[in-house]
Structure formats: structure tokens, C-alpha cells
Amino acid sequence: MALPNKISTLAYSSSPPLQRVATAVSVACFNHYSFSASPTKRFQLRDPELISLENLVGSRCKSGTLRIDEAVYLFNQIIQFHSPSIHPLNQLLGSMLKMKHHCAAISSFKLIDCKDIKPDIFTLSILINCFSNIGRVDLGFSVLGSIFKRGFDLDHVVLCSLLKGLCKVGNCIAALELLKDMEIKGSHKPGPVIYSTIIDGLCKNKEVDKAFKLFKEMIRNNILPDVVTCNSLIHGLCNVGMFEEAVSFFGEIKNLGISPNVVTFGTVVDALSKEGRMVDARGLFELMCQSEGQQPDTRTYNSLIYGYCHLREWKEALKLFDEMWGRKMSPNAATFSIIFIALCKEGMVNKAHCLLEAMIQNGLEPDVSMYNRLMDGYCLQGKMEEAVEAFDSVARSGNEPNVFSYNILINGYCKAKRLDDANRIFGCMCDKGVIPDAVTYSTLMQGLCKVGRVTEAKVLFNEMQTCGQIPDLFAYGSLIGGLCYNKHFNEAMTLFHELETNGLMVDIVIYNIIIKYLCKYGYLKAAKKLFSSLSVKGLQPNSKTYSSMINGFVKKGLLKEAEYLLIEMEKNGCTPNEITLSVMIQGFLHMNDVHKARQLFNLMIERNFSPNTMIISKIMHLLAVSGSD
Numbered sequence: 001m002a003l004p005n006k007i008s009t010l011a012y013s014s015s016p017p018l019q020r021v022a023t024a025v026s027v028a029c030f031n032h033y034s035f036s037a038s039p040t041k042r043f044q045l046r047d048p049e050l051i052s053l054e055n056l057v058g059s060r061c062k063s064g065t066l067r068i069d070e071a072v073y074l075f076n077q078i079i080q081f082h083s084p085s086i087h088p089l090n091q092l093l094g095s096m097l098k099m100k101h102h103c104a105a106i107s108s109f110k111l112i113d114c115k116d117i118k119p120d121i122f123t124l125s126i127l128i129n130c131f132s133n134i135g136r137v138d139l140g141f142s143v144l145g146s147i148f149k150r151g152f153d154l155d156h157v158v159l160c161s162l163l164k165g166l167c168k169v170g171n172c173i174a175a176l177e178l179l180k181d182m183e184i185k186g187s188h189k190p191g192p193v194i195y196s197t198i199i200d201g202l203c204k205n206k207e208v209d210k211a212f213k214l215f216k217e218m219i220r221n222n223i224l225p226d227v228v229t230c231n232s233l234i235h236g237l238c239n240v241g242m243f244e245e246a247v248s249f250f251g252e253i254k255n256l257g258i259s260p261n262v263v264t265f266g267t268v269v270d271a272l273s274k275e276g277r278m279v280d281a282r283g284l285f286e287l288m289c290q291s292e293g294q295q296p297d298t299r300t301y302n303s304l305i306y307g308y309c310h311l312r313e314w315k316e317a318l319k320l321f322d323e324m325w326g327r328k329m330s331p332n333a334a335t336f337s338i339i340f341i342a343l344c345k346e347g348m349v350n351k352a353h354c355l356l357e358a359m360i361q362n363g364l365e366p367d368v369s370m371y372n373r374l375m376d377g378y379c380l381q382g383k384m385e386e387a388v389e390a391f392d393s394v395a396r397s398g399n400e401p402n403v404f405s406y407n408i409l410i411n412g413y414c415k416a417k418r419l420d421d422a423n424r425i426f427g428c429m430c431d432k433g434v435i436p437d438a439v440t441y442s443t444l445m446q447g448l449c450k451v452g453r454v455t456e457a458k459v460l461f462n463e464m465q466t467c468g469q470i471p472d473l474f475a476y477g478s479l480i481g482g483l484c485y486n487k488h489f490n491e492a493m494t495l496f497h498e499l500e501t502n503g504l505m506v507d508i509v510i511y512n513i514i515i516k517y518l519c520k521y522g523y524l525k526a527a528k529k530l531f532s533s534l535s536v537k538g539l540q541p542n543s544k545t546y547s548s549m550i551n552g553f554v555k556k557g558l559l560k561e562a563e564y565l566l567i568e569m570e571k572n573g574c575t576p577n578e579i580t581l582s583v584m585i586q587g588f589l590h591m592n593d594v595h596k597a598r599q600l601f602n603l604m605i606e607r608n609f610s611p612n613t614m615i616i617s618k619i620m621h622l623l624a625v626s627g628s629d
Contacts, residue, residue, distance in 0.1 A: 050081045057088040061095050068101045072108065079111045086112075086120050093126045102130040121152040128158055132165025140165050160197045167201020175201060176214070192218070196229040203236025211236055225256065231263045238271040246271055247280070260291075266300040273307030278316075281307055298324070302335050309342035317342075333364050340370060349377035353390075360397075368399050372408055379412030384421075387412055403429075407439050414447025422447055438469055442478040449482020457482050473499075477510050484517035489526075506537070512544045519552030527552055540572070547580040554587035562587060563596075578609040585611070589618050 057074055060066045075092045078084045089112060096105035109127055112119055119127075124147050131140040140162055147154065166175040175198045179190055195218045202211035211233060218225055230253045237246035250268050253260060265288040272281035285304060288296050301324050308317035317339060324331050336359040343352035353374060356366055371394045378387035391409055394401045406429040413422035426444060429436060441464040448457040461479050464471060476499045483492035492514060500506055511530060518527035531549055534541055541549075546569040553562035562584060569576055576584075581604050588597035601619055604611050 047081055050078070050084060053078055053081075054085065054088040057091055061091040066095050066099075068096065068099055068104060071095050071099070071101075072104055075108050075111070079115055079117075084117065086117060086123060089117070090120070090122045090126065093123065097126055097129055097133075100133070102134050105130045121147065121155070121158075124152070125155075125158050125161065128165075129161040132161045132168065135165075135169050137162060137165030137169060137171075156191060156193050160193055163194060163197045164201065167198065167205065170205055176210075190223070192223055192226055192229065195223060196226065196232065199229055200232040203232045203239070206236070206240050208233075208236045208240055208242070219256075225258065227253075227258050227261050227264060230256075230258055231261075231267060234264060234267050238267060243271045243275050243277075260294070262288075262294055262297055262300070265291075265294060266297065266303065269296075269300050270303035273303045273310075276307065276311055278304075278307050278311060278313070295327075298329060298332050298335065301329070301331075302338060305335060306338045309338060312342075312346065330362065333359070333366075336364060336366075337370060340366075341373060344373045344377045347377065347381070349374065349381060349383075349386075352377060353386075365397060368394055368402055368405065371397075371399075372402075372404050375405065375408045375412075379408055379415065382412075382416055384412055384416055384418070401432075401434070403434055403437055403440065406434060407437075407443060410440060410447075411443045414443055414450070417447075417451055419447055419451055419453065436464075436467075436469070438464075438472050438475050441469060441471075442475045445475070446478040446482055449479070449485055452486060454482060454486050454488060473504060473507060473510065476504070477513055480510065481513045481517075484514055487517075487521060489518070489523070508534075508539050508542055508545065511539065512542070512548065515545060516548040519548045519555070522552075522555065524552045524556055524558075541574070543569070543574045543577060543580075546574055547577065547583075550576075550580055551583050554583050557587075557591070559587050559591060559593070575607075578604065581609065582612065582615060585615050585619075589615070594619065 053074070057078065060070065060074065071092050075089065078088055078092075093105050093108060096102070096108065105126060109119075109123070112123065124143055128140040128143050131137060131143065144154075144158065144162065147158065163175045163178065166178070179194065179198060195214065199211045199214055199218075202208070202214065215225065215229065215233060218229075230249070234246050234249060237243070237249065246268060250260065250264065253264070265284060269281050269284050269288070272278075272284065281304060285296060285300065288294055288300070301320055305317045305320050308314070308320070321331060321335065321339065324335070336355060340352050340355050340359075343349070343355065356370065356374060359366055371390050374390045375387045378384070378390060387409060391401060391405060394405060406425060409425050410422045410429075413419070413425065422444060426436065426440065429440070441460060445457040445460050448454070448460070457479060461471065461475070464475065476495060480492045480495050480499075483489070483495065496506075496510065496514065499510070511534060515527050515530055518524070518530070527549065531541065531545065534545070546565060550562045550565050550569075553559070553565065566576060566580075566584060581600055585597045585600045585604075588594075588600070597619060601611060601615065
């Protein structure tokens, strides 16, 4: 089969295989391929060296340790001999397929044709499988034409590869049409494997209704589904969030005479755990443990541990973690990661650190993202020395800190108002060749402004653009907020208008920043003007916008305006928070309006807010003075 010359240039590399093959092979030229006539059969003694090499190929392919470079090398060695058997070449092509090095297999196939070696049905099946896996099922069908031309019998393997290829590129309709065509013509009776292939494709494309329709048709045609078919359907239901239906279907499969396997149990346990239905998940897990030959695997344990961690049921999660060791089932990196992330989220950073150490002691290497989470946890608690130690551990583990690692440290130092240290980390980052992103610059600008170093923040903003980083809304917001914080309102508004000129869609967050500081520093007129312009800009004020304005009105003693805005706020679906209500109560108390203060106080209690002691004390005092109950 003559492949185009360009296919030989398909190097084994990291670039996407689909892109490489799509540019190297066209359907048009593939349709003109012609298979070489089979060589004249000669009776001759085979080369002992070739026999030895073929034996080596058989041994290496069966070993499961064959590497792609070794497979390509052995293939090239065999092909040099005169009339080698196709069998060892098929073994090597099959191994390349299993390793998912589809382009290497396609490229190697050309050598078979160049050497005038006759491919058999297995060779062509592998080629079809490779084309289907890289999303070029069209080329797979071209090979199918050659199979018919050579008089080979079409088998389930070839058909399944083509059907899988059609489903992989989202063309499940064509797969269904092919199935119908097979049934009508009676050319090839579809079996359970073919039905399962299409059902799996439909489920992966989230076309679960069509998958179940085909499943019912399968049963009507007296084709018994197997556990693989049922697993695809259960997985499909879970993927579209139909967890109840997945559990229900799990209960039905026994009526079909199908015994659930580890994958079946695991999929449903995972779905229930993600839904927080831990009683049901645990019950199914126990049933799995009692089923002969269906002991839970690491994935199933991980699902349960995730569920318990999500519900903060640490005791149950750690109990399962210990149980894994008791079953001589070593937790994997995912197990440690699930518990580690949950501990970090809950602020239990020291425990998370201990778990990280245990992970390393068990021969598992944490990735950079785990160290980043640990650093972030320490930074949030203001423990910068521990955060730096975690940062240094990244390099000691053989990894390199990434931009997120540096951003976390810079943010930690900025929060702690240690700006010189933050600047030092920024410099170190650049020296190491790690390119700062918009978050890096924004965080540092925000930190500098918080300590009054506005000039440095403005220099950094300009440097950001010089280095090719286009400021986003967050970057503009950081500097605008910093300028407002330091009462540089004219510069802030200039930057605000520049933002609009640059075509960035200004969101409510930017408005909230400016309105907040205008109200805070008593520039209520300017704040009202900006607030009134929101509707013209097509923006809806949110809780923060209303709260800032109410705070501004109360500070100026404009309680009627504040009260009106509070009513409007509720009407527009923005619930006032504890701080907003407290500000209003304090305003009314300041005006000795105990009636309205008490009304809002009762509203706070109704909404389970906790009024501070000062408010309670002042209300009690005014009630006592007025003689009210």
C-alpha cells in the first residue's frame, strides 16, 4: 500500500498527532493508494539472525516494558532483511498502537510497502485503528476499501475501530447509519461488541437518550449486553448529572443476568460520593466488599475519601485511609492529594504538611501544585517563613517553582506589608526566567499602594506594558483601587477613562472600588454621580455598590436617602449584609431614632446576624431612657 512520501517525515515528537497527520496525508492521495502485488513465493532457508531478531521481538512485545524508541529500532532492523515475516512487524505495530504512538505506527507502515512486504488483515486493522484514534476515520475508510479489494474477510475488530473513530470525531449519527446498513444488508451481523462501541460513543458525546434507545434495540434483537455496555451507560448517566437514574440502572442490570464488576461499583460509588450521599455510597461499598472477586480498588477508596472530605467528616476519611494500608493497598498520589487539598481548604496547614511528608516517605513525589497549596495556606495564616520553606522544597524535590508559586509568595508578603521582600521575590522570579503575569504585577501594585508607595506602583504599571503584558481589568482595578486608597482620585479617574478608551468592558467591580473610596472619604456628590451613571452603562448595582452608598449617606447624616436606598436594594434582589444593617442602625441611634433602629435590629436577628455589643448596649440604653419595652 503506497503511502505518500510525506508520511515518512512523521517524526515521533510531542506535537499533536492529528495536526501532523492532517498536514501530511490527504484523503485524495490516500484514495489512490494501490497495494503492491504479493511477491513470488520462494522456498529458501531463513536467515538465523532474522529468526533470532523475530524471537526477540516476540519476547519484548510480551514483556510489557517495550519503549517506543526500542519498538521503532527493532522494526527498522527487521525491515532490512529480505522477505521478513509480517508477524513480528504486526507485533511491533500493535505495541506502538497500545502505547498510543499512532503516528509512529503509521510512519512505520510505509516501510512495509517500500520493501514490497505483503500486509495482512491484522496489519491493516492496526492501521485503521491508528487513523481512527487520531481522528482521521476518513483515512480509515480508505484502508477499508483496500481490505475489500484484497479479498480479506471483514471482522469485528476492523468494524469496531471504524465505529469508534466515527464516535470519536462526534459523528455518532454516521456510526448508527453504518450499523443500520449492516443490519439491512445482512452483510455483517452486529454483535455485542459493535453495539457496545456505539453506545460508549453516544455516552461520551452525552447523547444518553440515544444510547439507551440503542440499548433497548440491542435487547429486542436478542443480543445480550455485557458488563462493559452497562458500565458505559452508567458512566454516561453520571456524566450528565443523572445520578438517580445511574443508581436505578445499577439495580436493574442484575435482572439482565449481568454481574457488576469493579468498574460498575466504582462508577456509582464515585457518583454518590460527589453528590454527598455518603450513606448510600458506603452501603454500596460494603456490598462490593462482600461480592466475590469484586474487591474495591484504589479509585473506589479515593471516591469515598473525597466524599467524606467534602462533607468535612475527617474521621471517616482517615479511617478509610488507614483501612487501605490494612488491605495492603497503598494509597496513590491522588489519595494523598484529595486529603491534602481538603486540609488546606480548612486551614489545617500543619496537618497538610505532615501528610505531604508522609507522601514523600512512601515514595510518592508531590507535584508543584501541592507545594503551592501548602505555601498559600501558610501565607493566609501569615506564616511567611514556613511558606518560604515550602517554596524551597519545590526545588529540592527536583521541580521548578512556577509563576503561581512566585505569585503566592509575593501575595503573602504584600498582605504582611513586607513589600521589600515581595520586591525581592519579584526580582528573583525574573532572574530565574519565570515571566511575571498580570496577577504578579497586579498583586505587587496593590501591595505597594496599601503602604503608600504609589509612585512605585505606577512605575510597575508602565513596566508591565513595556514587558508586553497587556493590563487586564484586574490590573487596572488594582492600581485604581490603590490610587483611591491614597486619595489620588484625579489620577484614578484618568486611569478609569483610559480603561474605557482601550476598549475594555468596565464591570461593576471597578465602579465599586471607586464608589467605595469616594464614600469613605466624604466625596458623596461624585459617588452619587458615578452611581447614577450605572444604568446608562448597562450595569446593575450589587450588594457592595448599595452598601458603599448607604455608608456614605449615613456618614453625612442623610438617613432618609440611606433608608430609601436600603428599600431599593431589597427590591432589586440584593440582600443587605450584617455590616450594612449595622451601619444603618448606628446612624439611627446617632439620630436617637430608637424605633427605626429597633426595627433594623429585629431584622438582623431574623436573618441570623449577630449585632455587635456596642449596638445592643446603645439600644438598651435608649429603650431604658424612653421607657419602652
